[in-house]
Amino acid sequence: MFSAGQLFSVTLTKPIILTDSPPSKHLRHTRHRQFTTQCTNNLHSATNPFDPAAVAASVKNFTFTGPSKNRTDLQTSCAIISSTIIGKQHDNENRKGIENITVVNAERVLDLELSGNIRKPLTINDMSTSPMHGSEIRVVYQGVPGAYSETAAAKAYPNGEFIPCEQFEQVFQAVELWIADRAVLPLENSLGGSVHRTYDLLLRHRLHIVGEVQLPVRHCLLALPGVNKQDLNRVISHPQALAQCELTLTKLDLKITRESSNSTAGAAELISESNLRNTAAIGSERAAKIYGLNVLVEGIHDDCNNFTRFLMLAREPIIPRIDQPFRTSIVFAHDNGTSVLFKVLSVFAFRNINLTKIESRPHRLRPITIVGSAKRFEYLFYVDFDASMADVRAQNALSDVQEFTTFLRVLGSYPVDMTPLCSSGGD
Ligand SMILES: O=C(O)C(=O)C[C@]1(C(=O)O)C=C[C@@H](O)C=C1
Numbered sequence: 001m002f003s004a005g006q007l008f009s010v011t012l013t014k015p016i017i018l019t020d021s022p023p024s025k026h027l028r029h030t031r032h033r034q035f036t037t038q039c040t041n042n043l044h045s046a047t048n049p050f051d052p053a054a055v056a057a058s059v060k061n062f063t064f065t066g067p068s069k070n071r072t073d074l075q076t077s078c079a080i081i082s083s084t085i086i087g088k089q090h091d092n093e094n095r096k097g098i099e100n101i102t103v104v105n106a107e108r109v110l111d112l113e114l115s116g117n118i119r120k121p122l123t124i125n126d127m128s129t130s131p132m133h134g135s136e137i138r139v140v141y142q143g144v145p146g147a148y149s150e151t152a153a154a155k156a157y158p159n160g161e162f163i164p165c166e167q168f169e170q171v172f173q174a175v176e177l178w179i180a181d182r183a184v185l186p187l188e189n190s191l192g193g194s195v196h197r198t199y200d201l202l203l204r205h206r207l208h209i210v211g212e213v214q215l216p217v218r219h220c221l222l223a224l225p226g227v228n229k230q231d232l233n234r235v236i237s238h239p240q241a242l243a244q245c246e247l248t249l250t251k252l253d254l255k256i257t258r259e260s261s262n263s264t265a266g267a268a269e270l271i272s273e274s275n276l277r278n279t280a281a282i283g284s285e286r287a288a289k290i291y292g293l294n295v296l297v298e299g300i301h302d303d304c305n306n307f308t309r310f311l312m313l314a315r316e317p318i319i320p321r322i323d324q325p326f327r328t329s330i331v332f333a334h335d336n337g338t339s340v341l342f343k344v345l346s347v348f349a350f351r352n353i354n355l356t357k358i359e360s361r362p363h364r365l366r367p368i369t370i371v372g373s374a375k376r377f378e379y380l381f382y383v384d385f386d387a388s389m390a391d392v393r394a395q396n397a398l399s400d401v402q403e404f405t406t407f408l409r410v411l412g413s414y415p416v417d418m419t420p421l422c423s424s425g426g427d
Pocket residue numbers: 142143146147148149150186189195217238240241262263264265308
């Protein structure tokens with residue numbers, strides 16, 4: 001059984017060997033200086049999307065000057081940071097090899113983590129409280145200004161400073177390297193389903209889920225001023241946005257090919273930057289304003305209940321509470337004993353704990369087990385349930401889950417987003 005002080009003890013029962021220690025004060029300051037110099041020149045990264053004056057200023061600057069060179073610098077700097085880290089992880093893998101790793105038990109998890117593929121969560125011992133640099137919280141998101149992720153970040157942290165990042169992996173690394181204090185990433189959409197990249201990276205990195213935001217997503221068809229629907233032969237957007245508008249696009253009966261891009265706003269930016277008169281983007285009204293595009297068709301998502309659930313990640317977990325609705329996210333693996341999955345799920349049912357999501361992902365370290373001449377696929381199971389880790393029922397349930405599984409990690413226990421359905425817009 002868990003006590004309040006052991007809330008995240010599932011993976012923390014063993015002594016922790018740090019693979020990377022907290023950055024020195026000097027290094028932290030250097031990283032912040034490099035990054036902020038680039039960010040302050042990048043109007044968009046510091047724009048609060050909920051502040052009309054700031055948005056207007058950024059729209060004006062962006063529309064007439066095109067994308068700032070500093071954004072490229074900033075992304076290059078993100079990429080350099082990533083390649084250094086990935087290089088380091090590969091070194092670790094090569095040195096240690098992954099062939100010895102059989103299971104992912106809380107007892108043996110350190111072996112796995114040292115392989116560089118699944119990292120243990122950061123703990124209070126790893127670093128002191130953030131942010132270190134002043135009052136404003138720096139929030140990193142994947143995409144460019146005008147992306148829904150940026151709106152989600154602003155909903156979660158209205159006074160934050162928002163940092164765009166090209167790749168998902170860089171978003172995690174920006175927080176781990178103290179360049180940002182929080183990361184905001186999409187996890188699932190009510191029409192398009194799960195964002196698998198986020199699930200996979202949650203386990204490979206050491207951050208904790210500290211919150212969630214559910215954002216209504218209103219997609220529009222965007223094109224350059226003067227362009228009509230008949231001029232189009234291509235539509236570009238994030239694959240999730242294309243999936244969420246699939247039926248409507250077909251119904252519109254346009255002679256267009258569909259192509260994916262890194263983000264909805266990135267697609268709008270490309271059209272604006274390259275003056276693409278035969279191409280439309282799927283994105284928000286806000287992205288249209290930022291990149292000087294017209295809204296050709298409004299509300300092209302296939303169902304009006306189009307919501308994306310975003311996670312907020314931090315270096316440290318928050319203290320779970322029981323005086324407000326909390327959700328807990330876990331991931332586990334088992335060695336395929338008889339009805340293990342059923343047993344694991346029933347520990348929640350017996351305690352009247354509502355499961356809200358279950359997702360399985362390939363077990364990348366042991367994708368297949370050979371049983372005789374048959375191949376059995378191996379999975380990691382991600383489960384969300386409606387209870388706080390401060391709730392004794394949840395602690396007992398996880399105690400039982402541990403009995404049946406070979407690996408268990410609590411990804412976070414965090415407040416449920418209770419904002420009324422109509423109170424915030426994704427554009
Ligand atoms: O491209 C964007 O604007 C994003 O913020 C990414 C993203 C996603 O990955 O799901 C976020 C919300 C929408 O569901 C569509 C795209």
